[in-house]
Every structure is written in C-alpha cells, then in structure tokens.
Amino acid sequence: MAAAAAVIATFCVGIGTALWARLALLVALAGLLPPVFTGHSSAAGNHGAAVTSLALHLVGVAVWVGGLAFVVVVAARREDQAADAARRFSPLAAWALLAVAASGIVNAAVRLPSVGDVFTSPYGRMVLGKAMAFAVLGGIGWWHRRRTLPALKEGSRRGFVRLAAGELLLMAATVGLAVGLSRTPAPDAGDASLSPTEELLGFSMPPPLGDFPWTPLFTQWHFDPLFAFGTAAAALLYLTGVWKLRARGDKWPAGRTISWLLGLEVTVVATMSGLAVYGKVLFSVHMGQHMILAMTVPILLVLGAPATLALRALPAVPKGGPDGPREMLMKLLHSRYVKVISHPAVASVLFIGSAYVVYYTSLFETLMRNHLGHMFMLVHFLAVGLLFFWVVIGIDPGPRRPPYLGRLFVLILTMPFHSWFSISLMSSTALIGEGWWSLLDRPWVE
Known part of the structure; x- marks a missing residue:
C-alpha cells in the first residue's frame, strides 16, 4: 500500500493523458487490495466469500467517494466541464452503490450467525447503523439525478455543491462506522474453532x-x-x-x-x-x-x-x-x-x-x-x-x-x-x- 501511494504521489502529479490516468487508477486500486487478502477475513471461515466481497466493497467505496470528491472540486471551481463530469460519473456512482450494497450484505451474512444478531450484538448494531447511512446516501444520489444534475447542466452549481458536500460528510461518517466495524469482533468470533481443512478451503x-x-x-x-x-x-x-x-x-x-x-x-x-x-x-x-x-x-x-x-x-x-x-x-x-x-x-x-x-x-x-x-x-x-x-x-x-x-x-x-x-x-x-x-x-x- 505504501509503495502504491508513493508511486501515485511521486509520478502521477503531472499526468495529462487518459492512458496514464488509467494506469494510475489501476495502481491506486491495487494499493487497496493487499489488506483484503492478508487480513482477518482471509483467515476466517468461508474466507472465499469474505475476501471477495470485501475487495469489491473497498473498490466500490473508493470509486464512489473519490469520484464524488473530484466532481465537487470541479463544480466548486466553476469549470465548464462540471456538468459533463457529473453526468458521466452518475452511472458509475450507481454501479458503485450497487456493488457496495451487494458486497456489504454478503460480508455481513458471512460474519453474523443469524438475523437476530443484527439487533442484539454490538457488531450487528453497527452494521445496522451503516446500512441506514447507506440508505440515506442512496436517497441523496436519487435527488442528485432528479434535481441537482439538471440544474448543474443549466449552469446553477450552488445546489449541487452544497448537497454533494453534505454527502461527502455523511460518507466520511459512514467510513468511520466501517472502521469501527472492522475493530469490533463478530458474534462468536472468538469461539469459532476451525479445522486445518476449513482454514484451507473456507x-x-x-x-x-x-x-x-x-x-x-x-x-x-x-x-x-x-x-x-x-x-x-x-x-x-x-x-x-x-x-x-x-x-x-x-x-x-x-x-x-x-x-x-x-x-x-x-x-x-x-x-x-x-x-x-x-x-x-x-x-x-x-x-x-x-x-x-x-x-x-x-x-x-x-x-x-x-x-x-x-x-x-x-x-x-x-x-x-x-x-x-x-x-x-x-x-x-x-x-x-x-x-x-x-x-x-x-x-x-x-x-x-x-x-x-x-x-x-x-x-x-x-x-x-x-x-x-x-x-x-x-x-x-x-x-x-x-x-x-x-x-x-x-x-x-x-x-x-x-x-x-x-x-x-x-x-x-x-x-x-x-x-x-x-x-x-x-x-x-x-x-x-x-x-x-x-x-x-x-x-x-x-
């Protein structure tokens, strides 16, 4: 991760072509994945589903949050391409939202023994809070498509910038919940005893x-x-x-x-x-x-x-x-x-x-x-x-x-x-x- 960050910070500052930008994107995404395949998810039961869903989750969040931050900067600077950037990012954000939702459900299902644990365990309540924040973010995205994107196309940037800035703050809070969730043991996580075969196969x-x-x-x-x-x-x-x-x-x-x-x-x-x-x-x-x-x-x-x-x-x-x-x-x-x-x-x-x-x-x-x-x-x-x-x-x-x-x-x-x-x-x-x-x-x- 440090090597990928160093490459991005050192060599990608002066990028001016689409080809090099895509290569930088691949390096950035690759820097997200090592913890997925070496962290606690890779050693848990059913680690195949846990690792793959977590990787998809991280990539979806990175594209969603990073893309929105870029569009907000472009719109706040009153650049002429703001409406075009927002229009092109909108379907990408929708796919990222879908990827984050689907992978989050799978990841929670892997770690929660039953549906009742969502309401009775600290881990489950944090999952519930994250899901509620995610639902609000989805509603904001829907409002963007209905109101602020048409207004941005007509030259009015204020409404889009304000709503998107608030969306980024909510995203930051949701990411904070995700960090807390990663530090919270799942129900019965300490009692699980996996055989060597289960550790190998999942x-x-x-x-x-x-x-x-x-x-x-x-x-x-x-x-x-x-x-x-x-x-x-x-x-x-x-x-x-x-x-x-x-x-x-x-x-x-x-x-x-x-x-x-x-x-x-x-x-x-x-x-x-x-x-x-x-x-x-x-x-x-x-x-x-x-x-x-x-x-x-x-x-x-x-x-x-x-x-x-x-x-x-x-x-x-x-x-x-x-x-x-x-x-x-x-x-x-x-x-x-x-x-x-x-x-x-x-x-x-x-x-x-x-x-x-x-x-x-x-x-x-x-x-x-x-x-x-x-x-x-x-x-x-x-x-x-x-x-x-x-x-x-x-x-x-x-x-x-x-x-x-x-x-x-x-x-x-x-x-x-x-x-x-x-x-x-x-x-x-x-x-x-x-x-x-x-x-x-x-x-x-x-």
Missing part, C-alpha cells in the same frame, strides 16, 4: 461422492461473490441492451440472448455448485471444472455477441465531444493490444500453452494454496477460452477476422496439442500439486 470437507458420484456435485453448493455478482451484472447489462433495441423498434436474435444467458448459467454451475466444492479436493473434478470454463462457457458466451449488442445499444456521443462507452469499446476492439492477442497464433498459444504451464510446473500448487490465486486461475481459463473461440467462431467485430477456412485451419492445428495434453495428463504417474493435496484431510480417500 468450508468443511464435503462428503464422499459415494455410489452415485454425480449427485453430490449438484447438492453441495458454495456461494462465490465474484462469479455471482459478475454473472448477475452481465445478465442485467445484456438484457438492458436487448430491451433498448426492442424499445426503438430494432430486432435482436432470440438465439443470441438464450446462448448468453445459458453461458452465464453454466458459469454459475461450474463455479458455485459441487463442481467448485469438489474441484478443490479432487483433481478429476477440478479438471472437469477447468474444461467447462475453458471450452463450454466461452462457446455459449461468444455466440451471444455481447460487443455487437453494446455497439448497437449504446448511444454515440456528438461529434467533437469526449469519448463515451461506445467510443471506448470501439477503440478497445481495434487497439494494438487486441490486435496482437487476437492473432490466431497468439490466441492458440495462450489457450493451449497456459494449460501446460499451470499443470506441468509448480504453479498449480501455488495457485491452489491462495484464494486470490485460485480465483485468478479460474478467470484465466475463462478468459483464454473466450479469446480463442472469439477468433474461431466469434460474431463480434475485431481487428483480425480470419476467413472461415482460416478459422477451420486454426481449430485443426490446435486439436492435436489439446489431445496431447489430455493424454499426457491421464497417463502421468506423478501427482500434480502434491503439496496441496497432502495438506487436505480427506478421510474418504484411501
């Missing part, structure tokens, strides 16, 4: 698969905030885009919508059902989860054509105005970075080569030992799968669109390497990730 050891091996895979569920909130946001954004198209009389193929929603549903099953639970304790199930995320989900999501939908649904900014979301998406799709990674050779190497790197080095054991590493591994498998199948069967526009014969050629060249990996894995006599499996106390493994 949940108790699941039962054996038994004579009907597929049944527990669909009955043992474990909530994961990253994929739960991610898939919910992806579904909401996609359906909003479809609704906008149909509201103005445009058509959107129903098959694409079904494919997108089905891909998100399969993602939920792969990351929160028994596949995710047993994927941490059985290598065979882990590989099944890997294959679903890398080869099934990407096909369904790519056929949903999300970028095409976004380009058709998002409004275009007036000529000469600052780039909006649509313009930024267009620049990203045709950027040099995307041009390089979307090359068929690069996409194929990332898709196949990463599997060899993860499973035939000590990287797999390292990633399994850390919650952040495990999340990164799952997201990486999904991302490289999306990239590869976007190149092969993608509908969305991009800088490189190989002809259909070229796409078939890429697929034919890739298949043998994937087969070699599968055969070598099944015929291997060495235990992959031996250090991780030896730490688990699996009484049903002989």
Whole structure:
C-alpha cells in the first residue's frame, strides 16, 4: 500500500493523458487490495466469500467517494466541464452503490450467525447503523439525478455543491462506522474453532461422492461473490441492451440472448455448485471444472455477441465531444493490444500453452494454496477460452477476422496439442500439486 501511494504521489502529479490516468487508477486500486487478502477475513471461515466481497466493497467505496470528491472540486471551481463530469460519473456512482450494497450484505451474512444478531450484538448494531447511512446516501444520489444534475447542466452549481458536500460528510461518517466495524469482533468470533481443512478451503470437507458420484456435485453448493455478482451484472447489462433495441423498434436474435444467458448459467454451475466444492479436493473434478470454463462457457458466451449488442445499444456521443462507452469499446476492439492477442497464433498459444504451464510446473500448487490465486486461475481459463473461440467462431467485430477456412485451419492445428495434453495428463504417474493435496484431510480417500 505504501509503495502504491508513493508511486501515485511521486509520478502521477503531472499526468495529462487518459492512458496514464488509467494506469494510475489501476495502481491506486491495487494499493487497496493487499489488506483484503492478508487480513482477518482471509483467515476466517468461508474466507472465499469474505475476501471477495470485501475487495469489491473497498473498490466500490473508493470509486464512489473519490469520484464524488473530484466532481465537487470541479463544480466548486466553476469549470465548464462540471456538468459533463457529473453526468458521466452518475452511472458509475450507481454501479458503485450497487456493488457496495451487494458486497456489504454478503460480508455481513458471512460474519453474523443469524438475523437476530443484527439487533442484539454490538457488531450487528453497527452494521445496522451503516446500512441506514447507506440508505440515506442512496436517497441523496436519487435527488442528485432528479434535481441537482439538471440544474448543474443549466449552469446553477450552488445546489449541487452544497448537497454533494453534505454527502461527502455523511460518507466520511459512514467510513468511520466501517472502521469501527472492522475493530469490533463478530458474534462468536472468538469461539469459532476451525479445522486445518476449513482454514484451507473456507468450508468443511464435503462428503464422499459415494455410489452415485454425480449427485453430490449438484447438492453441495458454495456461494462465490465474484462469479455471482459478475454473472448477475452481465445478465442485467445484456438484457438492458436487448430491451433498448426492442424499445426503438430494432430486432435482436432470440438465439443470441438464450446462448448468453445459458453461458452465464453454466458459469454459475461450474463455479458455485459441487463442481467448485469438489474441484478443490479432487483433481478429476477440478479438471472437469477447468474444461467447462475453458471450452463450454466461452462457446455459449461468444455466440451471444455481447460487443455487437453494446455497439448497437449504446448511444454515440456528438461529434467533437469526449469519448463515451461506445467510443471506448470501439477503440478497445481495434487497439494494438487486441490486435496482437487476437492473432490466431497468439490466441492458440495462450489457450493451449497456459494449460501446460499451470499443470506441468509448480504453479498449480501455488495457485491452489491462495484464494486470490485460485480465483485468478479460474478467470484465466475463462478468459483464454473466450479469446480463442472469439477468433474461431466469434460474431463480434475485431481487428483480425480470419476467413472461415482460416478459422477451420486454426481449430485443426490446435486439436492435436489439446489431445496431447489430455493424454499426457491421464497417463502421468506423478501427482500434480502434491503439496496441496497432502495438506487436505480427506478421510474418504484411501
């Protein structure tokens, strides 16, 4: 955190381009996250949900509070771009509010044994006070959208500055409550006795698969905030885009919508059902989860054509105005970075080569030992799968669109390497990730 703060304070003072500003934003956000993955949340029961929700909570608060402070400064200085800055920040603030609310609920649910503890324990009462302050902040945001933002657009800054300054003061008080909450022990926190397995996994050891091996895979569920909130946001954004198209009389193929929603549903099953639970304790199930995320989900999501939908649904900014979301998406799709990674050779190497790197080095054991590493591994498998199948069967526009014969050629060249990996894995006599499996106390493994 100190290193990130030093970089921001030393090198980012004279930033004048959007690219360097975005890099500074990434450094600033990265400086927030180390305590999340090393503090008490990472050592608690159900630490996966606790850590992920706390990380989302901190990022949402930072974007919300920091963005509002910036807009207030711009408006107080009577700069001409104040109305435009407030207009562009408003939807970002709404998403930050939603992220803070959802992650806060999950974090409280992880630490409170029952609903009654909200009213009977000091920790629960502080959560209640924080929730009430949060509700007031949401009401102020609604008032901004209804009254002060239209007035700011017409040139009247006083009402916006006064209400936003009061909102910042309330935010400061809410942050103070959050600090006090972090110093307050949760109910029965001192009495919880976790086994070594629970400390490693974040949940108790699941039962054996038994004579009907597929049944527990669909009955043992474990909530994961990253994929739960991610898939919910992806579904909401996609359906909003479809609704906008149909509201103005445009058509959107129903098959694409079904494919997108089905891909998100399969993602939920792969990351929160028994596949995710047993994927941490059985290598065979882990590989099944890997294959679903890398080869099934990407096909369904790519056929949903999300970028095409976004380009058709998002409004275009007036000529000469600052780039909006649509313009930024267009620049990203045709950027040099995307041009390089979307090359068929690069996409194929990332898709196949990463599997060899993860499973035939000590990287797999390292990633399994850390919650952040495990999340990164799952997201990486999904991302490289999306990239590869976007190149092969993608509908969305991009800088490189190989002809259909070229796409078939890429697929034919890739298949043998994937087969070699599968055969070598099944015929291997060495235990992959031996250090991780030896730490688990699996009484049903002989």
